[in-house]
Every structure is written in structure tokens, then in C-alpha cells.
Amino acid sequence: MSKQDPYDVCQERMVHPESLEQVLREMPGYRVLGDLADLFKALSDRTRVHILFALSKAELCVCDLTEILNMSSSAVSHQLRVLRASKLVTFRREGKNVFYRLADAHVQKLFEQAMEHVRE
Amino acid sequence: MSKQDPYDVCQERMVHPESLEQVLREMPGYRVLGDLADLFKALSDRTRVHILFALSKAELCVCDLTEILNMSSSAVSHQLRVLRASKLVTFRREGKNVFYRLADAHVQKLFEQAMEHVRE
DNA sequence: TCTTAATATGAACAAGTGTTCAAATGAACG
DNA sequence: CGTTCATTTGAACACTTGTTCATATTAAGA
Numbered sequence: 001m002s003k004q005d006p007y008d009v010c011q012e013r014m015v016h017p018e019s020l021e022q023v024l025r026e027m028p029g030y031r032v033l034g035d036l037a038d039l040f041k042a043l044s045d046r047t048r049v050h051i052l053f054a055l056s057k058a059e060l061c062v063c064d065l066t067e068i069l070n071m072s073s074s075a076v077s078h079q080l081r082v083l084r085a086s087k088l089v090t091f092r093r094e095g096k097n098v099f100y101r102l103a104d105a106h107v108q109k110l111f112e113q114a115m116e117h118v119r120e
Numbered sequence: 121m122s123k124q125d126p127y128d129v130c131q132e133r134m135v136h137p138e139s140l141e142q143v144l145r146e147m148p149g150y151r152v153l154g155d156l157a158d159l160f161k162a163l164s165d166r167t168r169v170h171i172l173f174a175l176s177k178a179e180l181c182v183c184d185l186t187e188i189l190n191m192s193s194s195a196v197s198h199q200l201r202v203l204r205a206s207k208l209v210t211f212r213r214e215g216k217n218v219f220y221r222l223a224d225a226h227v228q229k230l231f232e233q234a235m236e237h238v239r240e
Numbered sequence: 241t242c243t244t245a246a247t248a249t250g251a252a253c254a255a256g257t258g259t260t261c262a263a264a265t266g267a268a269c270g
Numbered sequence: 271c272g273t274t275c276a277t278t279t280g281a282a283c284a285c286t287t288g289t290t291c292a293t294a295t296t297a298a299g300a
Binding site: 028032049054106114 | 144156161178179184230234236240
């Protein structure tokens with residue numbers, strides 16, 4: 001009988017048809033899933049994680065970050081660009097310096113959850 | 121005088137020396153930062169976000185996922201491998217089927233925080 | 241044991257990413 | 271203005287990543 005069913009690509013799916021419907025009904029759209037992946041992608045590099053951790057402690061200029069990270073200002077700037085694009089950081093100019101800080105508190109909570117997962 | 125200072129690569133750093141020290145003192149180690157980045161990297165793909173969202177609603181076998189995602193079982197399996205490696209999902213075998221589910225509740229909370237950031 | 245279904249794995253390739261180097265802004269100051 | 275310093279940007283390159291295709295596994299039935 002499962003042979004006649006239009007959903008018979010996989011036998012096992014027949015075991016939870018109601019589950020599948022619920023999953024599909026409550027699934028965010030393609031766009032939202034992509035936005036989420038892009039957010040995580042911005043967080044998926046050690047250098048950027050390092051930068052965000054530093055900024056979670058204090059507002060810092062690029063040259064402060066170059067010393068903390070021990071990297072070229074060019075490399076740091078490229079990564080800050082990524083973080084800016086994901087709205088994870090904001091900045092203000094003060095003379096020749098540009099000071100960066102976390103955009104909002106969500107980022108910090110995100111890190112706390114991630115930390116809890118890493119510890120185990 | 122800042123010219124004689126050993127920390128004079130950047131003038132501005134002198135403005136918050138105490139901040140810098142605090143940042144460096146409270147910074148997690150290289151290993152932890154890498155682990156965090158790796159965790160986010162596992163979440164940084166739309167297909168994997170899609171899978172995790174589905175699994176957050178119900179325990180599902182690979183063939184269920186192939187239909188939800190409309191992808192080949194090979195592609196799905198490759199991504200599940202990544203999620204397994206990051207301990208984001210666990211699985212149990214039942215006959216010919218392998219059922220996957222979220223490894224713990226942290227993942228769900230992580231997504232909630234991420235969702236809040238995406239909405240703005 | 242032979243077949244079939246579900247899942248996993250390996251190789252290969254295109255597409256994407258992070259760093260470096262060189263060059264370009266932008267702002268202060270003589 | 272011209273110089274200097276902090277930061278940004280663009281091009282180039284090595285390296286990584288996600289998919290596809292073909293080939294294993296693994297389990298259930300005949």
C-alpha cells in the first residue's frame with residue numbers, strides 16, 4: 001500500500017507524516033534561513049571571534065585590535081568589514097582613529113550560549 | 121614622551137592602557153576561540169541551518185530530510201557528518217533508517233538569539 | 241546468499257574565503 | 271599645501287568548502 005502512496009520515496013517517512021507536515025509548516029523561509037547562515041558565517045572565523053570578544057570588553061580602535069590580535073591593520077580591517085556588513089559591530093570616527101564596539105547585546109548572549117556548548 | 125614608550129606603535133592605545141590590559145587578561149585562549157569559530161562554522165551553511173531547524177521540530181531520518189530539503193541523500197549525509205562532528209546532532213539506527221535529532225538544548229537557544237539578531 | 245533500500249564515504253571540481261602586498265583615502269598638524 | 275599616521279580598499283594567491291557522481295556499507299527480506 002505504501003507503494004501507491006504519492007509520498008513513497010522513503011518508507012520510513014510514512015511513520016511520521018504528521019511530524020513532516022508540522023516541520024514544513026513551521027519552517028522559516030528560504031531567505032530567513034540564508035540570513036541566519038550568513039550571520040553564523042560572520043562568526044565562523046577565529047580572527048573575527050577574537051575581535052568580537054575584545055570588543056565585548058571595551059570599545060577599541062583598529063590599532064588596539066592589531067596589537068591584541070598581533071595582525072596587520074589591513075587584515076584586521078578586512079575582517080571588521082565583514083562584521084560591519086553583518087551588523088555585529090558599529091563604529092565612530094574620532095580624529096584619525098576609528099573606534100569599534102559591539103552593535104547590540106544579542107551578540108554577547110549568542111557567545112554565552114556558544115560557550116556553554118563548547119564546554120563539555 | 122609617547123615616542124619613548126615601548127607601546128608606541130599606535131598613539132591612541134595610550135588612551136586606554138587599562139582597557140587593553142583587561143581585554144587581554146579576560147581573553148579566552150587560542151584553542152577556545154578556535155572551538156567557538158568551528159562551532160559557528162558548522163552553523164554557517166544554509167543547508168545545515170535548514171537541517172537543524174527541521175530537527176528542532178522532530179526526530180527525522182535521512183530520507184525525511186532529503187524530501188524537506190529537496191536534496192540528494194548524499195548531499196544531506198555529507199552535511200549531517202559535519203553536524204555530527206560538531207556534536208550538534210546525535211543519531212540512532214532503527215533497521216535501515218538512521219534517525220537524527222538535536223544533541224542538546226543549547227542549539228535551540230543559540231538559534232533563538234540568532235533569530236532575534238536577524239530581525240531588525 | 242542474492243537483491244534491494246537507506247545511508248555513508250571518497251574523489252573531484254567549482255565557488256568562496258582569509259591573508260598579504262601595494263595603493264588609496266581621510267584627518268590632523270606644521 | 272605637503273607630510274604623517276590610522277584606516278580602508280583592491281588584486282592576487284593559497285586554502286577551504288559544498289555539491290555531484292560513483293562506489294561502499296549496512297540491514298532486512300526473499
